[in-house]
Amino acid sequence: MSYKLQFAELLPYWNVLLYGLVFTIVLTIVSTVVGIAVGTAGAAARTFGPGWLGRIVAVYVELIRNTPFIVQLFFIFFGLPALGLKLSETTAAFLAMVINLGAYSTEIIRAGIEAVPKGHIEAGLSLAMSKWEVLRHIVLNQAFRKIYPALSSQIIIVMLGSAVVSQISAEDLTYAANYIASRNFRNFEVYLLVALAYLLLAMLTRSLLRALGRVIFKAR
Amino acid sequence: MSLVSIRDVRKSFGPNEVLKGVSLDIAKGDAVAIIGRSGSGKSTLLRCINGLETYQSGSIVADGIEVAGANTNLRELRRHVGMVFQQFNLFPHLTAAENVMLAPTVVNKVSKAEARATAAEVLAKVGLSEKMDAYPSELSGGQQQRVAIARSLAMRPKVLLCDEITSALDPELVNEVLRVVEQLAREGMTLILVTHEMRFARDVGTKLVFMHHGKVHEEGAPKEVFAAPRTPELQQFVGQVG
Ligand SMILES: Nc1ncnc2c1ncn2[C@@H]1O[C@H](COP(=O)(O)OP(=O)(O)OP(=O)(O)O)[C@@H](O)[C@H]1O
Ligand SMILES: [Mg+2]
Numbered sequence: 001m002s003y004k005l006q007f008a009e010l011l012p013y014w015n016v017l018l019y020g021l022v023f024t025i026v027l028t029i030v031s032t033v034v035g036i037a038v039g040t041a042g043a044a045a046r047t048f049g050p051g052w053l054g055r056i057v058a059v060y061v062e063l064i065r066n067t068p069f070i071v072q073l074f075f076i077f078f079g080l081p082a083l084g085l086k087l088s089e090t091t092a093a094f095l096a097m098v099i100n101l102g103a104y105s106t107e108i109i110r111a112g113i114e115a116v117p118k119g120h121i122e123a124g125l126s127l128a129m130s131k132w133e134v135l136r137h138i139v140l141n142q143a144f145r146k147i148y149p150a151l152s153s154q155i156i157i158v159m160l161g162s163a164v165v166s167q168i169s170a171e172d173l174t175y176a177a178n179y180i181a182s183r184n185f186r187n188f189e190v191y192l193l194v195a196l197a198y199l200l201l202a203m204l205t206r207s208l209l210r211a212l213g214r215v216i217f218k219a220r
Numbered sequence: 221m222s223l224v225s226i227r228d229v230r231k232s233f234g235p236n237e238v239l240k241g242v243s244l245d246i247a248k249g250d251a252v253a254i255i256g257r258s259g260s261g262k263s264t265l266l267r268c269i270n271g272l273e274t275y276q277s278g279s280i281v282a283d284g285i286e287v288a289g290a291n292t293n294l295r296e297l298r299r300h301v302g303m304v305f306q307q308f309n310l311f312p313h314l315t316a317a318e319n320v321m322l323a324p325t326v327v328n329k330v331s332k333a334e335a336r337a338t339a340a341e342v343l344a345k346v347g348l349s350e351k352m353d354a355y356p357s358e359l360s361g362g363q364q365q366r367v368a369i370a371r372s373l374a375m376r377p378k379v380l381l382c383d384e385i386t387s388a389l390d391p392e393l394v395n396e397v398l399r400v401v402e403q404l405a406r407e408g409m410t411l412i413l414v415t416h417e418m419r420f421a422r423d424v425g426t427k428l429v430f431m432h433h434g435k436v437h438e439e440g441a442p443k444e445v446f447a448a449p450r451t452p453e454l455q456q457f458v459g460q461v462g
Binding site for chain 2: 122142
């Protein structure tokens with residue numbers, strides 16, 4: 001037990017780490033925004049849309065929720081080229097994240113929509129609003145307020161899970177760690193540092209989301 | 221010429237026939253009180269009038285619009301037929317004024333300023349000028365129900381449907397809501413009220429309808445009907461709740 005920590009050996013790689021960190025942050029933000037948009041559309045289709053569309057969405061959600069993320073990622077990056085769809089590592093990483101979060105958030109948001117009292121929807125319809133106006137102005141706000149904590153947790157899960165994209169050489173934080181360790185063999189220091197970075201990122205994201213929630217849902 | 225004309229309407233939920241040929245004519249300015257036992261189909265009838273429920277046969281024409289017509293624009297119908305519910309159903313994320321302003325801005329595309337002026341007017345009418353910026357959670361049940369009435373009035377309906385709008389209220393809050401409805405009746409608003417408030421039905425209603433087993437069992441001028449119910453079913457009902 002006399003291992004001597006040598007963090008100085010990571011210094012020459014600071015730019016690699018920084019790039020990885022930024023990549024992970026951008027990947028998380030983009031997949032969160034687009035994924036929730038997909039989730040909202042999916043949830044709307046399942047609750048307010050025509051039955052055939054709801055069934056297609058249900059298949060999508062079940063497919064994603066019952067398979068490992070890494071397999072989804074590999075399918076998109078290694079599998080799709082067989083159909084002539086060749087994506088870059090970065091594009092494949094973003095796409096897989098959006099598809100994954102889209103499915104989970106569809107389920108979360110749908111639960112929120114279903115928790116809105118039916119009477120509120122009927123009140124909106126009775127005021128001559130269309131189904132979609134009711135969804136937009138009455139249902140979604142209440143739904144998001146209700147499921148915001150669950151959705152926040154899912155965003156953190158997805159951010160931590162994004163480490164997997166390093167497996168197709170998308171240059172995220174974990175990819176940076178692998179890259180450095182394979183060159184200076186300081187595995188302990190590198191992975192300790194990167195673990196701390198993820199920890200910090202997760203805690204920061206959580207408090208940011210909490211603050212954001214307070215601003216968005218200030219009214220009661 | 222009746223404003224709402226209901227002809228032999230039949231409605232089933234699965235095998236359960238709930239409306240068994242209901243016919244009713246409601247003229248402009250009528251305040252129709254519908255009474256009857258639980259399960260007699262009162263709510264269902266009301267909900268058929270603004271298209272919240274569909275029916276299998278017969279016809280309902282409200283303000284010249286055939287409710288179940290093949291090309292009926294329910295949106296157009298509902299601009300003229302307002303509804304107030306037992307459970308208030310205010311939108312909890314919006315203030316009283318915003319609740320009232322929502323449909324005029326979204327459906328009628330009026331400006332925010334104009335909608336706010338309308339909201340001020342209708343909220344004053346129900347005695348809640350001071351509560352414009354209160355959220356539903358900050359209001360009593362009676363106040364919430366009055367906001368719900370104001371919200372319907374903001375769309376300037378020709379008919380207002382009220383389904384037991386005082387049944388969810390504490391007894392001491394019932395009167396403030398009934399007073400608002402009474403004033404509307406006096407001003408000539410056409411009202412169709414499902415109610416358990418027999419005194420209100422007698423004193424404010426211009427017409428009384430007793431529903432029994434999915435049919436209009438007896439109807440007439442409230443005071444006469446209450447004074448001398450013709451059918452044994454209504455005699456028994458009035459005896460029980462009277
Ligand atoms: N959505 C529905 N699905 C199936 N059955 C229904 C539905 N709504 C009402 N019913 C049935 O229709 C019948 C009439 O119901 P309705 O609500 O119209 O009665 P009501 O006269 O308003 O009674 P109450 O005084 O209790 O409000 C009841 O037997 C009820 O169980
Ligand atoms: Mg009822």
